Amino acid sequence: MSTLPQWIKRMTGATLGISVFFAGVAICSSAHGGDASELSTIEFIDANIQQGYEDNEIKPSEVASDEEWVRRVYLDTAGRIPTLEETKQYLSDESPRKKTVLIGELLDSQDYVRNFTTIWTNNCIGRRTPRRVSRNGMEKFFREAFAKNRPWNDIVVDIVTGEGHFEENGAVNYTLAQMQMPDDAVQLTAMTTKMFLGMQVQCTQCHNHPFNNWQQSQFWEFNSFFRQVRKIDHRKVDPVTGRRVDDFSEVVTRDFSGPVFFEKRSGLMQVAFPIYMGKKVDPNAFDRRKEFGKLLVAADSGETPLIGKAFVNRMWGQYFGYGFTRPVDDMGPHNPASHPEVLDRLAADFVKSDYDVKQLISWIANSDAYSLTSQFGEDNAVDNPSAGEMPLFSHMYIKTMQAEQLYDSLISATNAHKSGKGGWEAQESQRRRWMQQFVAAFDTDENDEATTFNGTIPQALMMMNSELIEKAVNTERGSFLFETFAKPGKDSEKLQELYLAALSRRPSRGEIGNAQKLFSAYGRNGKVYAYQDLFWALLNSNEFICVH
Amino acid sequence: MPIWNNYGMGRRHFMQHMATAAATLPAMNFLSHLQANAATVKANNKACILLWMSGGPPTIDIWDLKPGSKNGGEFSPIDTAAPSVQISEHMPETAKVFKDLSIVRSMSTREADHGRGRYFMHTGYVPNPTVTHPTFGSVVSYEVGRSRSALEIPSFVSVGGGSGQAGFLGMSHAPFVVGSDGQINNAPTEEGKKRLPGRLEMLAAVESNFIKSKRGELPEAHKDVYKNAVNLMTSRQMTAFDVDKADPSFGLEAESEETKALYNPAPGGGGAMGMRGGNGFGQSLLMARRLVQTGVPFVEVNLGGWDLHQDVFNTLSQQRLPVLDRGISGLVTDLKQRGMLDDTVIVWMGEFGRTPRINQNTGRDHWAASWSNMIGGGGLANGQAVGATDADGVRVADNSKAYLPGDIWATVAHAMKIPLNTVHTSKRGRPMKLANGGTPIKELLG
Known part of the structure; x- marks a missing residue:
């Protein structure tokens, strides 16, 4: 071999x-x-x-x-x-x-900022916003970070150590999303290690890692950095109804200086102190997460920090x-x-x-x-x-497109962004609503979720039948298809526009011939429907949904 | 209730004026083969219904109580219809049908993380970055579903999702995910249906070029999934998803109030759990029975809310267990009445069990070392508890064999007459044994 x-x-x-x-x-x-x-x-x-x-x-x-x-x-x-x-x-x-x-x-484009904001918001809080988490807050944090091209180490430290109101300091939403259950910050520990250090240690909460030298005790040493974290879910009285309703949530640091206890598989209880990769931190440190943040970016003797x-x-x-x-x-x-x-x-x-x-x-x-x-x-x-x-x-x-990429691509392909219906902000909230049909949460402390935008039947049904697609192949005045069709010019030129808009390429001579053959079945009066069906087919094709 | 649900969208009628043009479109030749064999699907087919308890259920409070132990918690055991088997006092209806169910009390599975546990329990394999193992529903779809030529809807339906992937068995064996109400998003409109043949013809022409361009399997898989989606869009078997609809050709009737009541807690018990209210677990199970009746060989029904790190006893007694109790007993009773129980194996599991030790929040955390699964129907030797844990529930008892998910799935394979020596081949050419080479649990084979 x-x-x-x-x-x-x-x-x-x-x-x-x-x-x-x-x-x-x-x-x-x-x-x-x-x-x-x-x-x-x-x-x-x-x-x-x-x-x-x-x-x-x-x-x-x-x-x-x-x-x-x-x-x-x-x-x-x-x-x-x-x-x-x-x-x-x-x-x-x-x-x-x-x-x-x-x-x-x-x-340098706005779309780069939007794309990376989407990706990192999804990474940090999932697609289905967990309870008492502000998606707007998280997005605002990333939008500013990517727009200013803030150094990644600063971004990570803000996320890992953040405190405060979930809209004033959007970084805390990462922490809030990992605190859906009172699990002694187990999920926060596992996710932080995985997301920012590229290490999966979640299985070591119960036993030593089967394939590397990561010990169960190390998991709990990491965990002890996060045990001062507390979230507060504020409530307020709705002035109209007089009922108590959800207000903001925040992350605060609580006074905790003790060691962490955990149970070995043998049933013995053990203690763990805050230690990061062999570096001990004073358990009495006022804010252990701040210490953790310093250790994350420390580059003693020229080492490359794991976050990089x-x-x-x-x-x-x-x-x-x-x-x-x-x-x-x-x-x-x-x-x-x-x-x-x-x-x-x-x-x-x-x-x-x-x-x-x-x-x-x-x-x-x-x-x-x-x-x-x-x-x-x-x-x-x-x-x-x-x-x-x-x-x-x-x-x-x-690769296959993510749901957000598909949504934004359909808008690009059909010039919908030019039709003046709200800006990116309005489209952001429309896209968010549309996304929900694909996302199911598991309701666990891991805040994990499954998507049906995964190449299976629900995705195919959406691509074939949804209103989003109907809009994309709309032939009303002002629509992409109408503008293309109504223009003077030969069929072959118009076909070229359709291919370029959907697949970013010109059709081959064979494809033009093939399309014209299929067009003939529609008759003279049916030509607009022929264009519509071809565009539908291009948008539904494997070539469209693939990033290749 | 409409089955099709166009997600959050008002209908637009921009296509209406095109109806005349549609008449001139090419014939719907792709549909003809479907209508040809839309006749009857054989009854008494082998099937499996998996009750998936997302979050990790505290089996020590449900199937393997430890009265007298410091870990015992607040609940007492009660007798069941099966001699010598006791279960939680909050499962009284299930206790009555326990001659048709069994418990495996010595599961020892090691994966106590949700993602890893979900994968391991569904596939029998520990997660491995270089290969995606098929979830067992996909295995059944591949082994059994393919031979059911009259079946037009997917042969693996997941109610609620989270069932995993088809892996190397291919996208057409992936779970078809629907909500607990059976509604399916993005229906074709009548206009859309008329336009479909022309569009699909165009699509076939566009797609074939990309498939031929040699870029791997994805482009071809895309085509297969579309074929399944079109089959589904036009199938009368969709009736199975709607408990209020009848189609005599598949033996489906609109479900009576009595039947619905079998599956759901009475109002007041476990909250207002009407057919549409609550969590829909009862309705999902009823839909599962209809799907099995229609010929679907594997249905998975998800019941969440088990990640009980806090307040475990109140949550169980007031919310989770009344729903679960009624759901299981209703399913067993209904299947039995219809003579389907011996052909339908029922499996109950989650990612893992929960710690015998009760934590400071009166909760239980993740625990995989010693916990229970439930299995029943399927012509197995039911009415027993196999295996045991020690007095405090913290380990498998010394004289007891420990079981893995592969053993559960091998038992299912046995019940469904899928040969145990079946071997699949991974994309890399590696042989993969059915159920990771698990062994059927011999006590259950009778």
Whole structure:
């Protein structure tokens, strides 16, 4: 098997002790000799991933067409497909630097802020807003953070240590969402470790980790940082009805200096004190979470803090469909990374850049690997992470749109954002309402949820029958279809507009011929319906719903 | 009650003026094969109804009480119709039908995190990042559903969701998730139905190019799911989802008030739990029976609210258990009356049990080391409690075998006549044993 050498290399990496990994010491590679450090970040990524192709005796796919790439970079960065005009503009641009330029423009756009606000709000509080949590507060916090491109370490510290009113300090909504049950901050501990440090330790609340050296005691040492957290749900009297109703919620720090007790599997009770990766904190510290925040970002002796590494891995996963580890939030010696050198270098440079989120995205999106097509052939068919293989990034992996991406893309495809019905704010609340049909909560302390926007029948029914789709294929005056159809010009030109709007590409000659053949069944008077049905088909197609 | 529910949207009539054009559209050829075999689905098919207790139920207060222990809590055990089996005093109706049910009291499953426990109990496998194991409903859909050619609705229905994924068995075996009221969002309008053939023809042409372009499995899976969705949109078997509708060709009648009452606590007991009120658990189970009658081999019904870190005894006695008690007894009684019980195996489980130790908030936390599952019907040797925990409920008793979810699912497979040596192949070509190689629980085989 051609992937064997990589596996062996990784297993060797895995035998390095956990203490080394969690101390954050970069596991340096000698693969590129002494000159590796002289390469720029992007050159280093490209060279290292290229080396992976050679080691595994595969050939990468071709570079994606402009049409494929522009759609992808819009979806991944702005959270929607490009509009017809945006696509045309990019396709007609002949500058050799147009990729880099577009990435920069997208990172400075409002849609980037909106997209990342959506993603991180979902990460932190879920899609179904838990009880006594302010979605508006959480979104406002992220909107400001991404708009100002605040350093990621500052964002994390604000989230992990936040106190106060859930709309005045929106960061606290993360904590409130993890405190749905009186579970001694177990969920807050597990989620914080997973989300921001990229480590899954939730199973160690009951027993030592089966595959790495994480101990049950460590879970409770982490947990003891969060035991001073208290939430207060305020109530008020409704002046109209005279009834007591929910008011705001807030996070406060309570006086707690004791150790934490936990039960071993043997039934013995044990104590745990606040200790972070071997660093003890005075149990009498006035605010243990503040101490935790300092330790999160501490970079003693040049180590790369785990929050940097975890974020890089997650961001890579967002752009490529697979991170360097699977899942992206379970890093550690038990789960070796596919490209440890790239992960380490990117993380180190990210930290050096003062945790510059836009810079990190720019490195990722400008890499050679991100430019490749999603089509693959005999030469790299083995690069198939969906079958469980380690990703080699020799072609783009297909992702399916998230529900929010679909919603925003339909609006882009049909120019609905131009029709003047409210701004993004109004659309935000419409989108939020629409989302609810896909989300079911489990009602557990983990605040977890399931979505039926997962490629199964409910999603297909929505795409075929919903009012959202009816609106998208609407032919009233002012609609996208009406404007396209009413324009003078040949059918083949109009077909081209439909394909460009929905799939960001021109139809092939075969597709035009095929469409015209199908059109003939509609007769002369039925042409508008033919256009409508074709547009419906384009929006319902696999090609539309896939990010490829 | 309408089955179809267009989520939060007022109807728009922009298509109305197009009705004339629709008449000229290509024929609905894709429908013809459906109408050809829409006849009868055989009765007395093997089926499984999974009662999923989302959140992790405190089985020490339901199925395995510990009177006299410091962990015993507030409830007392009562006798059941099965000699030597006792259950909670708050399960009196279930106690009456216990000859047809059994408890497995020595589950020991190790996963005490909701996500991991949900996965392990549903699949028999511990989560593994490189492979998605099929939830057992998908296994049944694959093994049994595929051969039921007259079945037009999905062969795995999940009422309430959270049932997991089909994994390497493919998207067409994924659970079809509906709400407890059986309503399905985004119905086709009449106009929409008329336009469908033309649109699907266009779609087929657009999709085939992308499938041919060699980008992996997703594009093809998309097509399969659409096919299932179109089947469903046009099927008369949708009647099964609506307890107030009849379709004699599938033996479905509009459910009587008496039947509905079987499944639901009387008003006043357990709150106002009318058919539409409360949590809909009773109605979900009644729908499950109708689906099984129509030929669906696996239905999962979710009852949440078990993550009882606080106030466990009041919540159980006043809210959860009256609903559960009536739901289980109603289901067993109804299935039995209709002669369906021997062909329908009932499984009751959640992610894990709850700590024997009662915490400072009068709650119980997560506990997987020693807890109970319930199983019944299916022609099994019921009316018994298999396995035991120790006096305080903190571990499986020394002389007792410990069971895993794979053993439960192997027992189900046995009851449904799915061969136990069935092996599936993961995408990577790895053989995957049915129920992770679990063994049917021999006491239950009779």
